[in-house]
Amino acid sequence: MSSTSLDAFWMPFTANRQFKAEPRLLVSAEGMYYKSDDGRSILDGTAGLWCTNAGHGRKQISEAVAKQIHELDYAPTFQMGHPLPFELAQRLVKHSPEGMNHVFFTNSGSESVDTALKIALAYHKAKGNGSKTRLIGREKGYHGTNFGGISVGGLGNNRRFFGSLLTGVDHLQHAWTPENIFSKGLPDHGVELAEELNTMIQLHGAENIAAVIVEPVVGSGGVYMPPQGYLKRLREITAQNDILLIFDEVITGYGRVGEAFAANRMGVTPDIITTAKGLTNGAIPMGAVFVQDFIHDAFMHGPEEVIELFHGYTYSGHPVAAAAALATLDIYEQENLFNKAIELEQHWQEALHSLREYDVVKDIRNYGLVGAVEFHQGDKLGERGYKAFNHCFWKENTLVRCTGDVIAMSPPLIISENQIDELVASLGNAIKTL
Numbered sequence: 001m002s003s004t005s006l007d008a009f010w011m012p013f014t015a016n017r018q019f020k021a022e023p024r025l026l027v028s029a030e031g032m033y034y035k036s037d038d039g040r041s042i043l044d045g046t047a048g049l050w051c052t053n054a055g056h057g058r059k060q061i062s063e064a065v066a067k068q069i070h071e072l073d074y075a076p077t078f079q080m081g082h083p084l085p086f087e088l089a090q091r092l093v094k095h096s097p098e099g100m101n102h103v104f105f106t107n108s109g110s111e112s113v114d115t116a117l118k119i120a121l122a123y124h125k126a127k128g129n130g131s132k133t134r135l136i137g138r139e140k141g142y143h144g145t146n147f148g149g150i151s152v153g154g155l156g157n158n159r160r161f162f163g164s165l166l167t168g169v170d171h172l173q174h175a176w177t178p179e180n181i182f183s184k185g186l187p188d189h190g191v192e193l194a195e196e197l198n199t200m201i202q203l204h205g206a207e208n209i210a211a212v213i214v215e216p217v218v219g220s221g222g223v224y225m226p227p228q229g230y231l232k233r234l235r236e237i238t239a240q241n242d243i244l245l246i247f248d249e250v251i252t253g254y255g256r257v258g259e260a261f262a263a264n265r266m267g268v269t270p271d272i273i274t275t276a277k278g279l280t281n282g283a284i285p286m287g288a289v290f291v292q293d294f295i296h297d298a299f300m301h302g303p304e305e306v307i308e309l310f311h312g313y314t315y316s317g318h319p320v321a322a323a324a325a326l327a328t329l330d331i332y333e334q335e336n337l338f339n340k341a342i343e344l345e346q347h348w349q350e351a352l353h354s355l356r357e358y359d360v361v362k363d364i365r366n367y368g369l370v371g372a373v374e375f376h377q378g379d380k381l382g383e384r385g386y387k388a389f390n391h392c393f394w395k396e397n398t399l400v401r402c403t404g405d406v407i408a409m410s411p412p413l414i415i416s417e418n419q420i421d422e423l424v425a426s427l428g429n430a431i432k433t434l
């Protein structure tokens, strides 16, 4: 790599000049470990970018991909079909909450989100409620980077450079309260914040609101768990007002918090679930949007020769991606990986909360196999987070993720208890340098 100039690749969500001065390059991966370009084994504490839930280098997936490329490299799913996405959708809905038996395929989390928002709007129109067009997101929400997703998203930097965005969007307050500091699992305080939705309904009228979208666990916005009862209350209010509830499960989907979906674990069934990442174990880009039967069925009226939803992507249900997803699902099922995060949760929690002894640590949060350690801000916002992340990579041979002064961790679900201890100890060593 050293002879290749790094200049031409404009890297996403990266301080390009800082990175290129001291590049962190990963060149291969197996199981729980990456290999860096200087030959070090790096313990993966982030499942890549919340994707490789089954660990790296899974031969079942790469072989399925290779076989599929040879057999059928591409076929359209506009007015044509091929068997794999039908098979995949049928298999996937066995894991989704009851009544969510239809799947629309995309290529990423961002596309899943925009697809979900469009389905919500078109659904109300199909039902004759065309005035229901407003969308409600939440502060600190991350819903990808397409225009719909950044409009409902609640992270200033992802929005403020990109014009006026979608109109008719409101944001609920962020649902984390200071009383929840150092709480374990789902926090006790803050259920009342869901009532803000009623205030918005009073302001705009339920007849004008199409959907509410939230991440069950906030990921990129800093890793925040929902207060106990909060999502259930959102569900009650949305159901009472014919407003669709969308869970963005792009990171929580496929076993991250202990069941196939956070909706399953938390016992709250939304109307639409967006997913991507773990769907193919990160190997091939693919997303999937799950919808309740009543939404799908609302489109299946009118003349049969008319397209019911004018939406889709050239690569929706791509054969190679579908083959990767089917092989991934085989692994999840054969190795019972959707239960792993619950099995490991107690150990994960105790290990993470052992870092509380350091003064610089402001908060620790955990749920399933998701964890966050937040630092008190140093001289500059994000300086400590970056320093800890960089130290882990170069000195401890571990990969964690920093968003501002929060270190986020979400290891592959195949991690062992010893590896959890190793990962957390490495972060402890990094914290000592702050």
Ligand SMILES: Cc1ncc(COP(=O)(O)O)c(C=O)c1O
Binding pocket: 107, 108, 109, 110, 111, 113, 142, 143, 144, 145, 215, 219, 220, 248, 249, 250, 251, 276, 277
């Ligand atoms: C909750 C959530 N939604 C959407 C996305 C966007 O996914 P993608 O980067 O695949 O477009 C992400 C990515 O991290 C995410 O965490």
